[in-house]
Amino acid sequence: MKSSLIIIWTLFFTLGLTPKEKFYQVITSHPEDLASLRPHIETVHQSGRLWIVRVKNTLPKGLSPHLRELRGGEKSFTETKMIPLIEDETIKKYIQRVDPELIKRDVIKLSSYRTRKAGTADNLEAIKFVTSRFHELGLNVSESCYSKSSCSVIADKKGTHSPEKVIIVMAHIDSVGRSFAGADDNASGTSVLLEMARILQDYPSKKTIRFFVTNGEEDGLLGATFYAKTLEKENKLKELDLVINMDMVGYNSNGIVELETDPEYEALSQWYAGLASQYTKLTSKITLGAWGSDHVPFLKRGVPAILTIENWDTKTPCYHLSCDTPDTLNYEYAGEIGKLNVAAVMAR
Numbered sequence: 001m002k003s004s005l006i007i008i009w010t011l012f013f014t015l016g017l018t019p020k021e022k023f024y025q026v027i028t029s030h031p032e033d034l035a036s037l038r039p040h041i042e043t044v045h046q047s048g049r050l051w052i053v054r055v056k057n058t059l060p061k062g063l064s065p066h067l068r069e070l071r072g073g074e075k076s077f078t079e080t081k082m083i084p085l086i087e088d089e090t091i092k093k094y095i096q097r098v099d100p101e102l103i104k105r106d107v108i109k110l111s112s113y114r115t116r117k118a119g120t121a122d123n124l125e126a127i128k129f130v131t132s133r134f135h136e137l138g139l140n141v142s143e144s145c146y147s148k149s150s151c152s153v154i155a156d157k158k159g160t161h162s163p164e165k166v167i168i169v170m171a172h173i174d175s176v177g178r179s180f181a182g183a184d185d186n187a188s189g190t191s192v193l194l195e196m197a198r199i200l201q202d203y204p205s206k207k208t209i210r211f212f213v214t215n216g217e218e219d220g221l222l223g224a225t226f227y228a229k230t231l232e233k234e235n236k237l238k239e240l241d242l243v244i245n246m247d248m249v250g251y252n253s254n255g256i257v258e259l260e261t262d263p264e265y266e267a268l269s270q271w272y273a274g275l276a277s278q279y280t281k282l283t284s285k286i287t288l289g290a291w292g293s294d295h296v297p298f299l300k301r302g303v304p305a306i307l308t309i310e311n312w313d314t315k316t317p318c319y320h321l322s323c324d325t326p327d328t329l330n331y332e333y334a335g336e337i338g339k340l341n342v343a344a345v346m347a348r
């Protein structure tokens, strides 16, 4: 308690703020939203996905959903503490199998289904493609449909000792649905997920590994929210040991991965940063204050969840635009994120 107070007071001192002021986190990236917000906000801090602002006067109606009152995000100003880990030879052996060329092949394939907006013919074809890949790997495949034409795919690799404990590896397959490819957002995450499923095929995991390809993320986290609610109704949320989300893991030039969760899971993010330094070439940036992707509905329900995402300061300039194509991506970088998440599944 004391130390967290010190952190907060240090922040106020450093930035010359008074504790009475209210701070908000910006929780949208859509250019139109940002354009309408900008006249009304002042930036207090901006680094990666954590953008903290104060409101100048009163915020016009309709803009408040894009801001969230800050609760604990101050902690993000502290330095990342690495938790030293003992190198595990088995983990090293498995992560060596990550093949950036195979990730690239799948990004090109998924991007060939042009729009992939949930419910469209392209989206359905993409769903068929990942489903057949899961069948080839001998996984137990099922669907979670939130509407007649919009389904997410679930593929289980049953645990050997504690099959009732589940680690979810998740990525959304849909895109915003203009006439463009959505290579980075999010053929990249889906392809790394498929690569993880291939690599872990013969790994005798104690816990169940659940590959969860979500749908309708771009329409408001629909598939992930529906599934989280389903598990909640069935009283099965407690089975979830960890949820790993990959959304936009392909565009990068600086080797930084953002690890995003909520402040109460700070220790999880530090453990993850430790894995990144131990097993990958990535540099971690921890952002506490989750928003805007499929990890959110799980965090909201008390499930430990983390987003791995490209550095938001240098994110693709083609975000939600028709130039988000496979040739713009860095597949070595995507492979490093694959290694990180394989290591996390194995070390958990």
Ligand SMILES: [Zn+2]
Pocket: 172, 185, 186, 217, 247, 248
């Ligand atoms: Zn996305």
